[in-house]
Amino acid sequence: MRLDQAIKHYTERRQAEGISFARGCRTYLAFGRTVGNLALSEIQICHVVQFLGRPAISATAFRREHSLLRHFFGYWTAYGEMASFTMPPNRSPCRSTFLPYVYTKEEIRSLLQATPIPVTRNDKVHHKTLRTALIMLYATGATVGEVTRLATTDVDLSNGSISFAGSQLQAARCIPIVKDLVRVVRQYVSWKDQGSIRSEFFFPRLGGKEISADTLRAHFGRLRTTAHIPLNERGSRPCLRDLRPTFAVHRITSWIARKEDLNRMLPALAAYMGNAGLESTERYLHLAPERFRRALNKLSPPKVPPRWRNNPAMLEFLVNL
Secondary structure (H helix, E strand, O other): EHHHHHHHHHHHHHHOOOOHHHHHHHEEEEEEEOOOOOOOOOOHHHHHHHHHOOOOOHHHHHHHHHHHHHHHHHHHHHHHHOOOOOOOOOOOOOOOOOOOOOOOHHEEEEEEEOOOOOOOOOOOOOOOOHHHHHHHHHHHHOOHHHHHHHHHHHOOOOOOEEOOOOOOOOEEEEEOOOOOHHHHHHHHHHHHHHOOOOOOOEEEEOOOOOOOHHHHHHHHHHHHHOOOOOOOOOOOOOOHHHHHHHHHHHHHHHHHHOOHHHHHHHHHHHHHHHOHHHHHHHHHHHHOHHHHHHHHHHHHOOOOOOOOOOHHHHHHHHHHO
């Protein structure tokens, strides 16, 4: 079997399992362009080294593509289409140094107030759709992709819940939503019904087509400029995905203020956000405001290796949350 046929078969098989597998397909096609349309039996470790050894590949991309190729070769080895060989060593995992920007509540209000300003005269994303999508991102901690892919049938206003299909990184889940969000979403649904906007997507363009994540990010860039959101401490611009950590930090902040037990609340927050484990959620602890340091020290005593770092400069801008 030739490589292009093997890629097509394997990709279709994964997609039949309900996985989009777009990133995996891109990786395999890129591998094919690099080494050529070889027969599977001709692929050797040198071809893998050639592909993974290209310049400027990040450690994260290296590890992801290494894993994808390992599973791909393992599949065809099991079917006898290629001889087994040892993959080249994978790179060691490196902890992300990404520091999210946590919006203040005043900045959230400024962003929402800027939504009625159109991008163009014939803009196909209505400001009511944009505003409701931003509120849902902030009020649920969902990812941008989860919200843009949200189907109309996924929103159950009678029971006050939303179902997210999940992804490779986030678990599928059905979450309850607060009464204020139910009210906002109900108003949005009523507006869509009055305008006869019919679509399988909950947040569609005016013509009913899907709003891509890139389109939503582009609109958010305009809102950020209009709302005069400053650069973060690293000199980069806050982005749409920062609404997810903002949700987490604001929830943790409110729980500490009410003296809730974080050891009990954090697992619930992890499940609500679709995180596979607590580590992804606990990293938001070091972004909590400085005035709650004593409560956090009880949760993670300084006498033992802490799960979060004491960094007052990083937390200073959050004191007015």
